[in-house]
Amino acid sequence: MFQFDKTRLDLAREFRATPWGEHSPDLQYLLSLMRRPGPEPYHVLITDRPGERWTLATMQPGSKSPPRRTNMVFTDLRAAEWHVFRLRWARLAGEELPFE
Amino acid sequence: MxxxxxxxxxxxxxxxxxxxxxxxxxxxxxxxxxxxxxxxPDAGPQATxxxxxxxxxxxxxxxxxxxxxxPIGSFAVVPAHPALAPAGSFTLAAHVFPTTPAKGRQAIMGTWCEVSQTGYALEIDGQGRLAFRIGAGPGRVAVATAAPLSTRRWYHAAASYDAEAGAIILHQSPCSDHDFHPEAPATATAPAGFAPGAGGPLAFAAHSAGPAAGPSPWGGLAFAGHFNGRIDSPRLCAGVADAAARALLATDPLNAALAASLIAAWDFSRDIPTETITDIGPRRLHGSIVNLPTRAMRGHNWTGRETNWTRAPREYGAIHFHDDDLVDxxxxxxxxxxxxxxxxxxxxxxxxxxxxxxxxxxFFVRPPRGAATSKVAFLASTATYTVYLNNRGRFLSLLTERYQGRVMVLDEIDSLLIEFPEMGLSTYDRHSDGSGVSYSSRHRPLQNFRPTGRHWNFNLDLFIVDWLEKLGGDYDVITEEDLHTEGLALLEPYSVVLTGSHPEYDSLAMLDAFEAYLRRGGRLMYMGGNGFYWRIAHHPAREGVIEVRRAEGGVRAWDTEPGEAFHSFTGEYGGLWRRNARAPQRLAGVGFISQGFDHCSYYRRTVDAADPRVAWMFAGVEDELIGDFGILQGGAAGLEIDAVDPRLGTPPHALVVARSENHSNTYELVAEEVLIPHGATDAVINPDIHADLTFFETPGGGAVFSTGSIAYAGSLAWNGFDNNLFRLTTNVLERFKSPMPFPLPK
Structure with a gap:
């Protein structure tokens, strides 16, 4: 059974380099773990300007409430993916990733 | 604001x-x-x-x-009639299959008016128990309750008002369901020193809430207390039914011994394709369904010996009501x-x-009826748009990101759908009770039918319009709604018909029209992926209302329940066209093979590209890679992709002129190709996953060009329309416009 291992910084580096596209099996397992539906809020992006600017927001699963905006704004979707990955890593590891 | x-x-x-x-x-x-x-479309700085x-x-x-x-929520209603407000004792009975008994008070059957507190109602109370309520105005209400109901089990419920004894009586009898659920019949009584007042119309699955302050779904009234679940064989008779009479009320067909007391007996197995509910009792107190609850549902007496409701309608006498059904x-x-x-x-x-x-x-402006103003028709995928309307489920769980491989992106109009659930559901959703949504209607505000927001269906199809505008704007727009109705006559005036990016849903009439068009020399540019995949049925009377039964295989958000694969609108078997021996490969050469939403790829030319039969297609196109760019995730091959398959009908002379490669882990083989789970199902390891750019000639001098990819259209405008995919696609359009026939290869 695949389990999160906070020493596998190689997977974080792989994701940072390639957030989309072909992933190693272990990174794909990690992403499936991070994306497992559960009762906790999850992150989405709100389009401010199509193709140009997005704001990070959170949603409650099954909620009738619209997404709640954060103060994080992105002009690059890769940066947004990496930011969300870091947040999820920190939640699983109990500590921040040791690199940006 | x-x-x-x-x-x-x-x-x-x-x-x-x-x-x-x-x-x-x-x-x-x-x-x-x-x-x-x-x-x-509104597609950002890289687009037009x-x-x-x-x-x-x-x-x-x-x-x-x-x-x-x-006014969301379905019900059925019978106009008020003196016979429905009996002067003396009476009994009402029905088979009931609650799907959310614990959600709160829900009406099953009766004339109850919540505003006047008059009438009678068989209902589920706030504690999930079967209840019978009568009222003669505020302060004069009596209720009897029985044991809590279980979810998704059939009961026979009977409730009587005994005028002589001044009492109400309720009986709850669980039906056997080939299991060992330890439920026993239950009875409850309560004093009632008054007769029920006149109430409102007799309704099933909701009760009247008095005059509507705004839009009304029926008769100027508002309705509330919507029930989730199935009702089968509801009946109303005079007198207090004893055990023997209740047994008669529960039988099917209607027992002649009831003739002396029967007031009404609604047989929901009749007129299934319509919005009528038929009373087979002596007064013929017919009614109608409102907001399209699901019909052709297994009844309490379903045996499994027949799975086609048209051949055993008596076993399909249930209507499944939902508090989130909406047709208008x-x-x-x-x-x-x-x-x-x-x-x-x-x-x-x-x-x-x-x-x-x-x-x-x-909306779409077609050319004057009976005329064409161009050789080229863009066929808007209105059937697919309809089926996807207000796809709420994709926002409500992290599951979407799991299979799409990207953080979900939405905008303020998407938020509106989340904020206002009364905008209704799509056939990609489940109802609040977990059952799949079979019907979709366009007669409501629509969140995902617009030129802004996520590039999908209508919005993505505007990339094709963008390309046609770039070429001078010489095209007509026609719609699948009209194709279903008018058939070949709609296509016949055109040299070329172009589909949208994702023409996924087709009726038999639509497929037949395409085939007839191609056999007469027509040319089809299938400009997308995952087309011609699901069978649909159009409502027999309401334009813009479509039914989908997600039977057997296929990539699907829910699956039909046992014995419910046949459309209620037409009686046709639903599911994949592949399961109906009309796989998309027969029409377009290619069919759905995989989907992924994280990254789009490119096509690589094949040896077939050098075939003289397609030399015209590659004029000015020298590159090995085609579409290795694009507004949609960086490439022309992706989102949902199609491949050739001779087993499923790709003609032997079809040329795959380019084939995609290098798809990601999120591209999984479609479910219908994985009969035995084996693990080697993603594009990183499975060589069957690719989009095939395909061409073939048809017997009447016509031809088919298929892109096999939803993302394809997003690459047309790349680099100011200066790219190899634009040139190749334009070459195809120009050749297809030419009257010169395509000879079949020897």
């Missing part, structure tokens, strides 16, 4: 015809309207600038507005647009705006 929502009464309109718009203001009393011609073309129209400008509620928002119209004579065919929209918040209501 004022926001606004709207919809229109028709999607396809010809010059001289009128389209009406219904508008609701959310927090204000005014809005502005503008009719526009849409020439491209979004520049809808204003159309002069008397309706343009400011309007007064108001809030219009949406029933809003009053606010303004109208009559298409001027001479207005060019195209994609149009009304943009309604309040406090800077835009809501779009697209």
């Amino acid at each position: 004022n926001r606004v929502m709207a919809y229109c009464d028709r999607w396809t309109v010809a010059p001289g015809e009128t389209v009406r718009f219904m508008v609701s203001c959310l927090g204000g009393t005014s809005y502005t309207a503008q009719i526009l011609r849409l020439k491209q 600038p979004f520049a809808p073309e204003p159309v002069d129209a008397p309706c343009n400008g400011p309007h007064d507005g108001r809030f219009q509620a949406i 928002a029933c809003w009053a119209p606010d303004f109208a647009f009559t298409v001027p004579e001479g207005q060019r065919s195209g994609v149009y929209a009304a943009r309604v705006t309040a406090d800077g918040f835009d809501f779009w209501v697209p």
Whole structure:
């Protein structure tokens, strides 16, 4: 059974380099773990300007409430993916990733 | 802040015809309207600038507005009749299958009016128990309750008012369901020193809430207390039914011994394709369903010996009601647009705006009826648009990101759908009780039918319109709604018909029209992926209402329950066209093989590209890789992709001129190709996953060109339309417009 291992910084580096596209099996397992539906809020992006600017927001699963905006704004979707990955890593590891 | 929502009464309109718009203001009393011609999607800085073309129209400008509620939730209703308010003792009975007994009070059957507190009602109370209520006005209400109901089990329920004894009596009898659920019959009684008052109309699965303050789904009334679950064989008779009489009330067919006491017996197995409920009792007190609860559902007596409701209708006497069914928002119209004579065919929209918040209501102007104004027709995928309307489920769970491989992106109009669940569901959703949504209607405000937001279906198809505009704008726009109705006659005037990016849903009439067109020399440019995949049924009377039964295989958000694979509208077997021996490969050469939403790839030329039969296609196209660029995730091959498969009907002379490669882990083999789970199902390891750019000739001098990829259209405009995919696709269009026949290869 695949389990999160906070020493596998190689997977974080792989994701940072390639957030989309072909992933190693272990990174794909990690992403499936991070994306497992559960009762906790999850992150989405709100389009401010199509193709140009997005704001990070959170949603409650099954909620009738619209997404709640954060103060994080992105002009690059890769940066947004990496930011969300870091947040999820920190939640699983109990500590921040040791690199940006 | 004022926001606004709207919809229109028709999607396809010809010059001289009128389209009406219904508008609701959310927090204000005014809005502005503008009719526009849409020439491209709003797709950001890499795309053609979004520049809808204003159309002069008397309706343009400011309007007064108001809030219009949406009366969501299905029920059935019989107009008030003296016989439905018996003067003395009476009994009502039905088979009941609750699916959310714990959600709160829900009406099953009766004349109860919540405002006047009069009438009678068999219902589920706030504790999930079967209840019988009578009332003669405020302060004079009696209720009897029995044991809590289990979820998704059949019961026979019978309730009596005993005028002589001054009592109400309730019986609850669980039905055997081939299991060992330890439930016992239950009975409850309560004193009732008054007779029920007249109440309202007799309703099933909801009760009257008095005159509606806004839009009404039926008779100017509001309805509440919507029930989730199935009702089968409801009956009403005079007198207090004893055990023997209750047994007679539960039998099917109706027992002749009831003739002396029977008031009404509604047989939901009759007229299944219609919105009528038929009373087979002596007074013929027929009624109607409202907001399209699901019909052709297994009844309490389903045996499994027959799975086609048309051959055993008596076993399909249940209607499944949902508190989130919606077929028509029933809003009053606010303004109208009559298409001027001479207005060019195209994609149009009304943009309604309040406090800077835009809501779009697209529609299609076809050429004058019976005429074509171009050799080229763009066939808008209105069937697919309808099926996807208000796809709520994709926002409500992290599951979407799991299979899409990207953080979900949404906008303010998507948020509106989350905030206002009464906008209803898509056939990609499940009802609040977990059952799949079989019906979709366009007669309501629509969140995902617009030129902005996520590039999917309508919005993505505007990339094809953008390309046609770049080529000079010589094209007509026709719709699948009209294709279903008019068949071959709609396609016949055109040299070339282009589909949208994802023409996934087809009726038999639509497929037959395509085939007939191609056999007569027509040319089809299938401009997308995952096309011609699911069978649909159109409502026999309501335009813009479509049914999908997700039977057997296929990539699907839910699956049909046992014995419910046949459409209620037509009696046709639902599911994949592949399961109906009309796989998409037969028509288009390619069929759905995989989907992924994180990254799009490219096509690589194959040896077939050098075949002299397609030399014209590659004029000016020298590159090895085609479409290794694009507005949609960086490539032309992706999102949902199709491959050839001779087993499923790809003609032997089809040429795969380019094939995609290098897809990601999120691209999994479609479920219907994985009969035994084996793990090697993603594109990183499975060589079957690719998009095939395919061409073949048809016997009448016609031809088919298939892109096999939804993302394809997003690459046409790349680099200011200066790219190899634009040239190749334009070559195809120009050759397909030519009257010169395509000879079949020897």
